[in-house]
Structure formats: C-alpha cells, structure tokens
Amino acid sequence: MKAYFLSLLQFLIQQSFVIGLPSSRTISPSSTAPKPNPSLNKRHCDCYLVNGPDPGYFQRYEFYDFRYVPLEKYHDQAHSISNHTILPHPTPSSSPSKDIEDGLNPIDQLDNTTRLLFGEDAVELAHTPFARFWKPQYWRRPISAIAPIEMKNSIHNVFFVRDPERLHGPNSTFLVLRTTRRKDYVSAAEIESTIQNLYHSSVRIRLRIFAAEPVPEDEEHYPAGNITLSDKILPPRGACAGIFTYNSAICESDIEILTADPPNHIHYANQPDYDPITDESIPGASVVAHITAPWTSWASHRIDWLPWVSRWYQNDELLHATRYSIPDKLSMLVVNLWSDGGVWTGDLKVGENVFLGIEWIEIAYNISSKGLHGGGPVGKPDQRHTHLHSVAQTREMSVRSGVRIGGDGGDGEEKSCRRPCWVDDFHQ
Known part of the structure; x- marks a missing residue:
C-alpha cells in the first residue's frame, strides 16, 4: 500500500503544471532578490516531501x-558594505572577539592567510547577499576546565573562494569555514541561520573537509597555493565540524x-547525549556511523x-x-568548525x-510561533558536549515504515497537500 501511495504521489506531481512557486526560493548569489528554484518551478507546490x-x-x-558566486563583483563592492547590515549583535551569553583583525570596523579586509591560501579574489561571506540569511559569528569561549584553549570566532574565517578543481566550470566557487591554531587561542568559524523559528525540517548540505600546509606566524615567506583538495590527504x-539544529544544549x-x-x-546525536550524574553517555542518544564516502570528499549530508x-x-x-529526545522547540540551523584543545576535539598544532x-x-522546513512551541534559540551553541562514546562504537537501527503527511504542529498543521513536490539530491 505504501509503495502504491508513493508511486501515485510521484505520478500526480509529474502531471501537474502550474506556474508560480510561492513557498520555494533559491538564494541567488548574483542578485539580492531570490528566485524560485528552476528544478521545481514547473509546478505549484502545496508542500515539500x-x-x-x-x-x-x-x-x-x-x-x-x-x-557560482561572482567573486569579482563582491570583491569590488566590499568597501561599500556597511558593517551594521551584516553583523549580528552579541547576546548576553557571548562577547565580541578580539580575534577578528578589525572585523568590527565598517570595512572588513581579507587577512593575509586567506590571500596566501586562496588568492586575492576570495570574498568574505559578510560582503555578499548570503549574509542576510547566514550570519558569520564573532563571539568567543573562554578557557575552562574541559577546554584548555580559548576559542574565538572570526568573521574572516567564513569566505567564498574559487574552486581549484573547477568542478562546475571555470568560475565555480564554494563557501569555506576555517579554523586555525594560534599561539594562545584557536580562531574558529560559525554561521547561524537568520531563520530562528524552525519547527521540523529536512536539512541537506554538500561538504568536504580539507587541509593546507601550516601557516607560520611570519606569513611573509609563506608559499601561496598550498590548498590540498585530495581526499587521500x-x-x-x-x-x-558541526551541522545542527539548535535551540539549547538539551534541544539539539x-x-x-x-x-x-x-x-x-x-557522529550523529540528539542532545542531551551525556548524563552528568552517572558521567556516562546516554544509551541511544548518539552513534558513530560508518559512511561510504569519506568526509574528505564531496558528499551530501542530511538531517531529517x-x-x-x-x-x-x-x-x-x-x-x-x-x-x-526529538527536538520540540523553535530552532535555528548552525554550521561551525572549531577546536578548544579539549578531550572531544583534541588540539591542533x-x-x-x-x-x-x-x-x-x-x-x-516548517516554522511556528513562539507561543505554540516555546521561545527561540537560547544563547549560543555550547560546542562543549562531554562525549564519551568511542570511535569504534556502532548501533543497530530499526526504522518503522509508513507514510505520514501533515500534523507536525508547525505552519503546515491542518493544511492540505494536493500538489506535493519531492526534494531529492538533484544538485550534484
């Protein structure tokens, strides 16, 4: 019955053709006005499956x-972008970082390390329209008993670069988050969605982790172009690196x-995954999974x-x-790359x-009002879970089948879905 239902839905979708896509948009790097995703604009979508x-x-x-970010365009425009339109205001639980190399000034300049590694045409996310949807962070975490190295987020650690492999044409680009070990601290990166009232979502992100030769404090004699994109290194x-929905340390x-x-x-987990009373991991809260494509190569990762x-x-x-512990409160989406010298991350040289x-x-995704499902995200992501599970840990999963549509308590509650659209990995 389920297979028949799914086949029927897909058939109906393929037969529909109504222009307009009011609840779908692609954030275009070359325009401040997002346009509908061309992959879905052949049909009107009442909902997304x-x-x-x-x-x-x-x-x-x-x-x-x-x-396909036009680096030259935003490189030329960088000096005309005002600081207050792109930077978040520090919350009581965070404080501005000293490690932003004048990043709070009205004009942000790319630091020398970025130029050396990626070239002069690299552009910080803060100088593009994407900053209206993804806020680069500039708060810090002080030293503690479980985090011996201070961590400082910098807006200079989030930028667009030209893809050295040219996977999508001669001008193809991608976004980069960077973390660097300095003598007395770690310079880290984080972006947070401006959508703060997510209430159920399917999030997909195509990513890879890569490396470069160490950059000495004396950068003058550092050879340029030492980015390594081989998945063998x-x-x-x-x-x-973290990708997560976040409301609080216990709703994540x-x-x-x-x-x-x-x-x-x-590593996959719903928080909390650690019991401070027993000083042990909570059974069923987290898992170390085996992935077919190594995280050193491009792959799409997804949380439903x-x-x-x-x-x-x-x-x-x-x-x-x-x-x-399925999240039950309004949340935002966070992507970060960090280290604090603790047991969880270890320490960089x-x-x-x-x-x-x-x-x-x-x-x-769906959204909801604060009155229905509590307030929005509280403070900043902890980045300090006391994880105890080992790398070799694995668990067997049992997933119940069944088709369920609607009734999630978000803005889709009690709304019909006569013309659903399927979201698949068609972007690779």
Missing part, C-alpha cells in the same frame, strides 16, 4: 547555492565530524527532524534513526589549519 521511510510534510523550501587532527540535533577520526566515521523521529543520511543512504568546504545548503 523528502525521500526515505517517511516523506515528511514541509511548507517552505530554501536552496542556498554557493557554486587527511587534515590535521584536532578540529570538529547534530552531525559532527572529528578530524581525529578515520575519514569514514561520523520529524515530529516522531530523527534521521541521518549521507548521499541519500539512511545511516541512523532515533526516537530519543600552532599554525595548522582545517577547512570546511560547502557547495550548497538545502532546507525543506
């Missing part, structure tokens, strides 16, 4: 394409990549946050599912860099 055991039910859709041990759904791990291991289950995928292969490359981010 995803492949997998459950199609979900999402009223909204965004696709952020970082592969591992980045330095000591950093963590994570993908985490540790550069100290083998490149075919990845549904009312009844959380699921994690790589390249559309279901790797883990859990019903434990002074001068070492780790880079997170991102080609695109795709979100099918």
Whole structure:
C-alpha cells in the first residue's frame, strides 16, 4: 500500500503544471532578490516531501547555492558594505572577539592567510547577499576546565573562494569555514541561520573537509597555493565540524565530524547525549556511523527532524534513526568548525589549519510561533558536549515504515497537500 501511495504521489506531481512557486526560493548569489528554484518551478507546490521511510510534510523550501558566486563583483563592492547590515549583535551569553583583525570596523579586509591560501579574489561571506540569511559569528569561549584553549570566532574565517578543481566550470566557487591554531587561542568559524523559528525540517548540505600546509606566524615567506583538495590527504587532527539544529544544549540535533577520526566515521546525536550524574553517555542518544564516502570528499549530508523521529543520511543512504529526545522547540540551523584543545576535539598544532568546504545548503522546513512551541534559540551553541562514546562504537537501527503527511504542529498543521513536490539530491 505504501509503495502504491508513493508511486501515485510521484505520478500526480509529474502531471501537474502550474506556474508560480510561492513557498520555494533559491538564494541567488548574483542578485539580492531570490528566485524560485528552476528544478521545481514547473509546478505549484502545496508542500515539500523528502525521500526515505517517511516523506515528511514541509511548507517552505530554501536552496542556498554557493557554486557560482561572482567573486569579482563582491570583491569590488566590499568597501561599500556597511558593517551594521551584516553583523549580528552579541547576546548576553557571548562577547565580541578580539580575534577578528578589525572585523568590527565598517570595512572588513581579507587577512593575509586567506590571500596566501586562496588568492586575492576570495570574498568574505559578510560582503555578499548570503549574509542576510547566514550570519558569520564573532563571539568567543573562554578557557575552562574541559577546554584548555580559548576559542574565538572570526568573521574572516567564513569566505567564498574559487574552486581549484573547477568542478562546475571555470568560475565555480564554494563557501569555506576555517579554523586555525594560534599561539594562545584557536580562531574558529560559525554561521547561524537568520531563520530562528524552525519547527521540523529536512536539512541537506554538500561538504568536504580539507587541509593546507601550516601557516607560520611570519606569513611573509609563506608559499601561496598550498590548498590540498585530495581526499587521500587527511587534515590535521584536532578540529570538529558541526551541522545542527539548535535551540539549547538539551534541544539539539547534530552531525559532527572529528578530524581525529578515520575519514569514514561520523557522529550523529540528539542532545542531551551525556548524563552528568552517572558521567556516562546516554544509551541511544548518539552513534558513530560508518559512511561510504569519506568526509574528505564531496558528499551530501542530511538531517531529517520529524515530529516522531530523527534521521541521518549521507548521499541519500539512511545511516541512523532515533526516537530519543526529538527536538520540540523553535530552532535555528548552525554550521561551525572549531577546536578548544579539549578531550572531544583534541588540539591542533600552532599554525595548522582545517577547512570546511560547502557547495550548497538545502532546507525543506516548517516554522511556528513562539507561543505554540516555546521561545527561540537560547544563547549560543555550547560546542562543549562531554562525549564519551568511542570511535569504534556502532548501533543497530530499526526504522518503522509508513507514510505520514501533515500534523507536525508547525505552519503546515491542518493544511492540505494536493500538489506535493519531492526534494531529492538533484544538485550534484
């Protein structure tokens, strides 16, 4: 029955043809006015469904394409962009970082390290229209008992570069997050969505981790062009890349990549995953999964946050599912790359860099009001989970099949879906 229902839905979708796409848009790097995704604009969509055991039910859709950013245009315009239009205001739980190399001044300049590694045409995210949807962070975390190295987020650590492999043409680009070990601190990177009231979503992000030769404090004699994009070469041990929905430290759904791990291991968790009373991991809260494509190569990673289950995928292969601690409050989406010298991340050597490359981010989602599902995100992501599970840990998953549409409590509640559109990995 389920197979018949899915086939019928797909057939009806293929037969529909109504212009207009009010709840779908692609964020265009060359225009401040987002346009509908051309892959979906052949039909009007009442909702968006995803492949997998459950199609979900999402009223909204965004696709952020970082592969064709006109670097020259934004490089020339950088000096005319005002600081206050692109930077978030520090919250009481955060403080402005000293490690932004005058990043709070009205004009931000690319630092020498970025120029040396990626060339003069690299452009910070803060100087593009994407900054209206993704805010580069500039707060810090002080030293603590479990984090011996101070961590400082810098807006200079989030930028667009030309793809040295030219995978999508001679002018193809991608977004980069960087973390660098300095003598007395770690310079880290984080972006947070301006959507702060997510309530259920399917998030996909195409990424890879890569490395460069260590950059000495004396950068004058550093040879340019030492970016390594080979999936055979591992980045330095000591950093963590995170992709997660976030409301608080106990209402969060994570993908985490540790550069100290083998490149075919990845961490999935719903928080909390640690019991401070027993000083042990909570059974069923987290898993170390084996991935087919190493995180040193391009692959799409996905989190489905549904009312009844959380699921994690790589390249559309279901790797883990859990019903434990499913987020139940309004959330934002966070992507970061960081280190603090603690047990979880380990420590980088002074001068070492780790880079997170991102080609695109795709979100099918619902939103809700604060009155219905609590307030929005509280403070800043902790980045300090006391994870205890080992790299070799694995778990067997049992996923119940069934088709469920609607009734998630978000803005799709009690709305019909006569013309659904399927969201698949058609961007690769």
